[in-house]
Amino acid sequence: MNEILTLVTFLALLFYTGIEMKFQLQMLQQNSYRNDRYNRWLKGESFATISRLTDLFLLLLLSTNFLPTFVQIVTITVVLAKSVKGLQTKYKKTLVFTKRATRLYIAALSLSLLVAGLAAGLTTLSNGSRALLAIAILAPYFMMAANIIMQPVEKRINRKYYDEAKQILSQMQDLTVIGITGSYGKTSTKHYLYRILCERYNVLMTPGSFNTPMGVIRTIREQMKPYHNIFICEMGAKQIGDIKEICDLVAPQIGIITAVGEQHLESFKTIGNVQRTKFELVDALPSSGLAVINNDFPYIANRPVENVPVKRYTIADTGADYHIEDIRYDTDATRFTVVGGGERIELSTKLIGECNLSNLMAAVITARHLQVPVPSIQYGVGRIEQVEHRLNMKRTPGGISIIDDAFNSNPDGARMALDVLRRMTQGKRIIITPGMIELGEKQVEYNYILGKQIAEVCDYVMIVGRYNREAILKGLQEKNYPEDKVFVADTFTDAQARLAQIAQPGDTVLYENDLPDTFK
Structure with a gap:
């Protein structure tokens, strides 16, 4: 009977450790699989929670000979209850078991089993149980260790995918690549531009918030077809060099910068670093290309562009190449006029807010550069749906x-x-x-x-x-x-x-x- 109870205790703690590792993997995924960011989040968490103190108390009891049968029953009951609660907890952003996440989860569990197995093999199954509970308590550090162990594997896999995406792009001789970046507004601008350009071209865009190198690579490998002639590539960044990395892959001919503002300063540290990183897109453009940039932001307006033709835009008429006039908010639509390039383009949209009109203006400027007729632009703008959770x-x-x-x-x-x-x-x-x-x-x-x-x-x-x-x-x-x-x-x-x-x-x-x- 005691042997069966000891085995059940070990299995219950193994299950609990798996649930703890799953949660830590979820947090690591939300921190872009980066141990430095994950560790910063971890430092902000209190270790002395009721849940963690309970685990420590159970570990103390398991380490003594005090009423061993009773302690095992209590341990089984508590950890199974906590495991069920962990499975039932609802999160705003659930864990996505991508291939990478799956590999990392298996690595973390394997590392845990190795340590627990060594403890059990060298002594007893009871020691294995104690080792598993200690691992559950230290799950964040086992997850980071597994992440480090898997880095060479991930780099090799990523390089293979990178080379495949590069090969696909090399075969798309008539493809125009449009890069979009900015502290904010890039996803909305991407959707607006996609809807307008679809009036004339076969367009592919990076879906959702696929704005990392691997997100872009995945889009190219899984969705790009020979008939596409426009690729709209959203480019996100958390540190210097992130945009350049994507540009080195896709070689954009047109670049849109929607904003340079004080966001992600936790990683960028200064607004100057934000500016430098966003302008990596413009710096990567060929002399025959075009930069479309938002002069409503001082750290865009004060940045000279000399390597490529540039069109600057603002909401109000401040002397930029393009601006907006006659904004009217009606009950059924927002009406406004884009002025610039020798044209006045009257538009009507379901969107609200000056930030959305600014993003629309960037899309309209780009569409006119690509020779989309004004009536087609007006039709496309009028049928743009609001992007979820973005005003x-x-x-x-x-x-x-x-x-x-x-x-x-x-x-x-x-x-x-x-x-x-x-x-x-x-x-x-x-x-x-x-x-x-x-x-x-x-x-x-x-x-x-x-x-x-x-x-x-x-x-x-x-x-x-x-x-x-x-x-x-x-x-x-x-x-x-x-x-x-x-x-x-x-x-x-x-x-x-x-x-x-x-x-x-x-x-x-x-x-x-x-x-x-x-x-x-």
Whole structure:
């Protein structure tokens, strides 16, 4: 009986270790499989949680001879309960078991089994159980160790995929590659440009947020066909050299920079590094190409471009090559005119907000350069659907308007979203936000400013989570915002429950940012 109980304890702890490793893999995946970023997240987590202290207590009990049968039964019960809870927990961004994730998970489990097996083989199965529980407690470090072990394998696999993608591109002699980057706005611009260019060309774009080298490579290998004549390639970056790496692969002829702003400062450190990285796209263009860049951002306007023809654009007429006039927000559409290149192009769109109009302008400039007729542009713009979670608006059956700006908020984007909310004059204006992240040393400052901006626009404020709570509240207090109009929610679910209590027909709710699971 004791031997069976010992075996069951070992198997229960093996299962629990697997669940712990799965969670750590999920967090590592959200940190781009980079141990440095993952370790920074780990340092922000409290080790002394009830769950972790429970594991330590069980490990202490298993290491003694105190009531061994009782301790094993308690251990089995607790770890199985925690495992079931781990499986049932819902996350905003679930783990995607890609081939890489699967390889890494197997490596982490194999490393765990090796250590536990050595402990059991050298002594007893009971020691193996203790080793497994210790591994579960130290799961983050086993995951990082497995990630290091797998690096040579991943590099070899990635090189093989890179060479295959390069070979495919070399066979596409008539392909025009358009690179799009920016601190924000690149995904929206990509979708808008794709819809317009489809009026004349066979277009492929990187899907979703496939804006890393491996995402681009996967798109080329799996989706590019001989009949494609335009490839729109979104290019993301977290550090200097990221954009150049993608440009070396795809060799863009046209480059669009939508913004250079203070985002991802945690990794970039300075706005100068952001500028340098985004302009790696322009620097990679051939002299026969074209750069389309947004002069509404000082760190774009002050950057000279001499290696390639350039068209600069702004919302207002500030002397750039293109600007917008006659913006009119109607109930069914936004109407505006793009002015530049000797033309006035009148357009109508379902999109709202100046940031979306700016992104549309970049797409229109590029489309005209590629000789898409004006009527085709007007038709395409009129049928562009709003990109999910990027300042899109919808109305609930109960008559409440929702402005969804939940994806990857930043100081400029948040300001523009609040400007859209300001224009809503019927009913209460409500915001639900956890604040902004990845702003490095300016994190507190910008969330404090956000609090002050919210105070000038909103009738009711819900702050979600603890991460930026203090800074936002300080900004609200600076503007003497009524305390009874502020609701502090630990979770998004709590905020939704409160919203159901206070919202009425005619109200407008702005969802500004939605932090990933790596933030509280």
